[in-house]
Amino acid sequence: MAQVPVADGVFTFPAAEPQLIGSRCGACGIVTFPAQDSCPRCASMSMTEQRLARRGRLWAWTTQEFPPPSPPYAGPTGRDFVPFGVGYVVLPGEVKVETRLTEADPAVLTPGMDMELVLVPFRTDDDGNEVVTFAFRPVKGEAS
Numbered sequence: 001m002a003q004v005p006v007a008d009g010v011f012t013f014p015a016a017e018p019q020l021i022g023s024r025c026g027a028c029g030i031v032t033f034p035a036q037d038s039c040p041r042c043a044s045m046s047m048t049e050q051r052l053a054r055r056g057r058l059w060a061w062t063t064q065e066f067p068p069p070s071p072p073y074a075g076p077t078g079r080d081f082v083p084f085g086v087g088y089v090v091l092p093g094e095v096k097v098e099t100r101l102t103e104a105d106p107a108v109l110t111p112g113m114d115m116e117l118v119l120v121p122f123r124t125d126d127d128g129n130e131v132v133t134f135a136f137r138p139v140k141g142e143a144s
């Protein structure tokens, strides 16, 4: 089964170690995700692409217990829907990213825990391709 990204320009693909694609303002230095053409803080147009850190720290989260409104949501619905974690991960010195989490059980998540970027299956498109999206998962086996 071929894999395709859920959208172009969101993360590097294909990549052994995928990175989110954000942007940095050449005038004030703020980092945004997703990438933007103009700076949300100073309105400068001098935005350049910045590939973001793959590791960050969990800031806040919840569990999505029902399918979000569609569009824009295009994932499984009805009996195929599986609750998933969503939250914010802070990439140090860069930006706070709103993201899907691989872990849906709030009991195993703790504030500030180390998280890393992964790509996860999202749905199967009409051509039989596996559509992948990004998520953050807890980093295991390391003291934080």
Ligand SMILES: [Zn+2]
Pocket (backbone or CB within 6 Å): 025, 026, 027, 028, 029, 030, 039, 040, 041, 042, 043, 044
């Ligand atoms: Zn700016």
